[in-house]
Amino acid sequence: MTRLANIDFSADSLLVARQLIGVTLLIDGVGGLIVETEAYDQSDPASHTYAGRTPRNASMFGPPAHAYVYRSYGMHWCMNFVCREPGHGAGVLIRALEPTQGLELMRERRGLDKLELLCAGPGRLAQALGITRALDGQALDAPPFQLLPGPPEPVELLIGPRIGISKAAHELWRFGLKGSKFLSKGFT
DNA sequence: TCGCCGATGTTCT
DNA sequence: GAACATCGGCGAT
Numbered sequence: 001m002t003r004l005a006n007i008d009f010s011a012d013s014l015l016v017a018r019q020l021i022g023v024t025l026l027i028d029g030v031g032g033l034i035v036e037t038e039a040y041d042q043s044d045p046a047s048h049t050y051a052g053r054t055p056r057n058a059s060m061f062g063p064p065a066h067a068y069v070y071r072s073y074g075m076h077w078c079m080n081f082v083c084r085e086p087g088h089g090a091g092v093l094i095r096a097l098e099p100t101q102g103l104e105l106m107r108e109r110r111g112l113d114k115l116e117l118l119c120a121g122p123g124r125l126a127q128a129l130g131i132t133r134a135l136d137g138q139a140l141d142a143p144p145f146q147l148l149p150g151p152p153e154p155v156e157l158l159i160g161p162r163i164g165i166s167k168a169a170h171e172l173w174r175f176g177l178k179g180s181k182f183l184s185k186g187f188t
Numbered sequence: 189t190c191g192c193c194g195a196t197g198t199t200c201t
Numbered sequence: 202g203a204a205c206a207t208c209g210g211c212g213a214t
Binding site: 038163 | 204205206207208
Binding site: 048051054055056070071072073074075 | 195196197198199200
């Protein structure tokens with residue numbers, strides 16, 4: 001069992017994706033509250049791991065509570081947290097944060113002042129937190145990562161279909177923090 | 189406010 | 202050669 005921030009990362013990615021809402025993610029002290037996630041699994045046609053292991057997705061088949069970082073559309077970085085036991089190819093895409101720590105550094109990296117747009121999307125939050133391939137395969141319980149538990153009482157969740165995919169697009173595997181102004185897109 | 193489009197690396201057909 | 206877990210700029214509404 002791999003437990004971090006009161007979450008069992010050896011569990012199913014759907015469960016981990018729900019539990020991550022409200023957790024604080026910091027990289028070198030910069031980041032904020034996770035407000036939006038999506039679950040992926042090897043049995044899922046939309047997942048990078050559906051067709052098996054490749055050099056790109058190798059860390060998704062590694063130990064849980066590690067990072068999987070990949071390049072999206074040739075120009076952005078996106079980050080997943082690996083779930084389940086090694087070999088399952090499951091993970092959770094971190095899609096949006098409410099910025100709380102290191103605001104000035106994030107504004108500088110993004111070239112943007114507006115707080116609501118600093119981390120509203122997987123590519124945007126990667127840029128704001130300085131995420132690159134250098135973090136691929138890194139453990140989440142060691143520097144530069146910090147995961148801090150969310151509130152003890154359960155948060156109110158929004159649930160909807162995942163964004164930007166064409167396969168398995170009907171699955172309701174996207175989760176958000178109800179009432180948050182920092183989501184990448186609204187839940188309808 | 190909405191929708192189209194181009195940028196551009198990696199993987200798959 | 203096409204598709205892609207995206208984003209920002211542009212023009213039309």
